[in-house]
Amino acid sequence: MTVRRHSVGDCEAGTVTDPGLQVIVSERRQLLNLAYRLLGSLADAEDVLQETCARWYALSSEQRAAVKSPGGWLTKVAGRICLDLLGSARVRRERYVGEWVPEPLPDLHEWGGAADPADRVTLDESVTMAFLVVLEQMTPAERVSFVLHEVFRYPFAEVADIVGRSPAACRQLATSARRRIRAAQLDETPAARQAEVVRNFRQAWETKNIGALVALLDPAATMIADGGGLAGAALKPVEGADRIARYVVGIAEMAPDLMVLDRTVNGRLGLVATLDGVAVTVAAFEVADDRITRIWAVRNPEKLKLWRTAG
Numbered sequence: 176m177t178v179r180r181h182s183v184g185d186c187e188a189g190t191v192t193d194p195g196l197q198v199i200v201s202e203r204r205q206l207l208n209l210a211y212r213l214l215g216s217l218a219d220a221e222d223v224l225q226e227t228c229a230r231w232y233a234l235s236s237e238q239r240a241a242v243k244s245p246g247g248w249l250t251k252v253a254g255r256i257c258l259d260l261l262g263s264a265r266v267r268r269e270r271y272v273g274e275w276v277p278e279p280l281p282d283l284h285e286w287g288g289a290a291d292p293a294d295r296v297t298l299d300e301s302v303t304m305a306f307l308v309v310l311e312q313m314t315p316a317e318r319v320s321f322v323l324h325e326v327f328r329y330p331f332a333e334v335a336d337i338v339g340r341s342p343a344a345c346r347q348l349a350t351s352a353r354r355r356i357r358a359a360q361l362d363e364t365p366a367a368r369q370a371e372v373v374r375n376f377r378q379a380w381e382t383k384n385i386g387a388l389v390a391l392l393d394p395a396a397t398m399i400a401d402g403g404g405l406a407g408a409a410l411k412p413v414e415g416a417d418r419i420a421r422y423v424v425g426i427a428e429m430a431p432d433l434m435v436l437d438r439t440v441n442g443r444l445g446l447v448a449t450l451d452g453v454a455v456t457v458a459a460f461e462v463a464d465d466r467i468t469r470i471w472a473v474r475n476p477e478k479l480k481l482w483r484t485a486g
Contacts (some may be wrong), residue, residue: 198245199228204252204295205246211296212322213257214264215277215307217481220296223260227253247333254319254337261315272404274412276471277307278478279457282439289354298442303327304459304471307441309359313352321352362461362468367401369462370437370444376460377435377446380423388420393466398422404471406455419470447482454482 182419206227230252231239241246268275280296296302301322310318316338323329323337324345331342331349338345360370372391379387398419400409412420427433430450438447440459446462449455461469473479 179215198239198249200405202246204247204297206249208296209322209327210248210253210257211280212301212307212310212326213254213319214260215311216399216478217278217280217296218477219260224468225402226256229483238433250329251333251337254323255339258315258319258338259390261318270400273408273410274399274401275311275403276399276478277304277311277403277441279304279440279459279471279482281336281378281457281482282442283329285439298439300442303361303443304441304445305361305461305469307360308354308471312359314348316340316345317352317355322350324349325353345465362463364465365464366443367464369460372462372465372467373444373446373460374437377437383424383427383433385417385420385424388423389416391467392416392419393463393468396466396468396470398470398472400472401475401478403477405476406474408472408474440445454479457482 193455203224206224207220210223211217214220214223227249230250231245234242239245269411280298280302282298283295290361300306310322313321314368317393319338320331320334323334324331331345334345334349338348340348364372376388376391379391395414396416397421398413400408400413409422430448432450434457436449437444438457439445440447440457443459445453445460446456446458448458455476456472456474458472460467460468460471476483
């Protein structure tokens with residue numbers, strides 16, 4: 176799950192005349208990919224990108240010219256901003272209404288979006304909802320060290336410069352993060368098989384077949400909904416196959432005009448519920464042994480802006 180590191184050479188020659196802007200353009204997608212994985216929020220990632228660019232332009236032309244590796248400088252600044260935000264995020268999450276789920280990402284080709292490639296996050300195994308949820312359980316330093324080294328392949332010497340610790344300490348942080356990943360026993364179900372299970376879930380949901388839904392759910396399955404206080408959602412996790420099945424059927428009965436679509440969510444097939452053509456819920460799934468073990472349903476409209484505009 177390595178994301179290729181971009182360089183200034185990735186920008187087509189002659190397309191940008193301002194050397195300073197050329198650096199930003201060539202590194203934009205790299206920075207966006209990094210910040211989203213670190214923060215779990217595209218909106219926050221875009222804010223980090225803007226702040227990083229502002230700090231680059233705050234340098235004089237002489238200072239920018241003296242930077243040997245502009246991409247490295249931008250990554251260092253973005254990483255440090257993310258580290259600070261992760262520290263304050265824990266306080267903000269304590270005030271969050273209900274459960275907090277990472278912001279879901281659509282496949283813009285599939286969803287109909289026409290965003291510039293530089294504005295797209297690469298959809299791979301390091302952005303699945305299950306992976307991002309485990310990252311949320313790490314300390315800020317663990318998360319930054321792990322993502323920079325394991326996902327983006329930065330050497331620990333560079334990671335240390337961003338985290339503000341020794342290379343040896345960053346290595347230990349990454350090791351601790353890997354243990355968390357292993358302990359989470361992340362789903363390794365092939366994408367095609369998971370997609371089949373999710374499609375069967377949609378069909379059972381549409382027909383309000385509680386028995387079929389229970390059969391598709393692991394007995395100890397958990398569903399977490401994120402309404403953020405802005406949309407109706409269960410404030411605590413819904414646990415158990417029977418409770419989840421009855422909960423989702425209840426939703427279908429209360430909103431008979433709801434249309435449920437198969438759509439890619441963070442690189443894996445998920446479901447998007449629309450009402451009058453507007454996305455109101457985006458659900459991601461984890462499947463193990465042909466049964467759904469976890470469902471993450473995002474209903475907070477602030478996290479569905481891309482889904483609303485792309486559709």
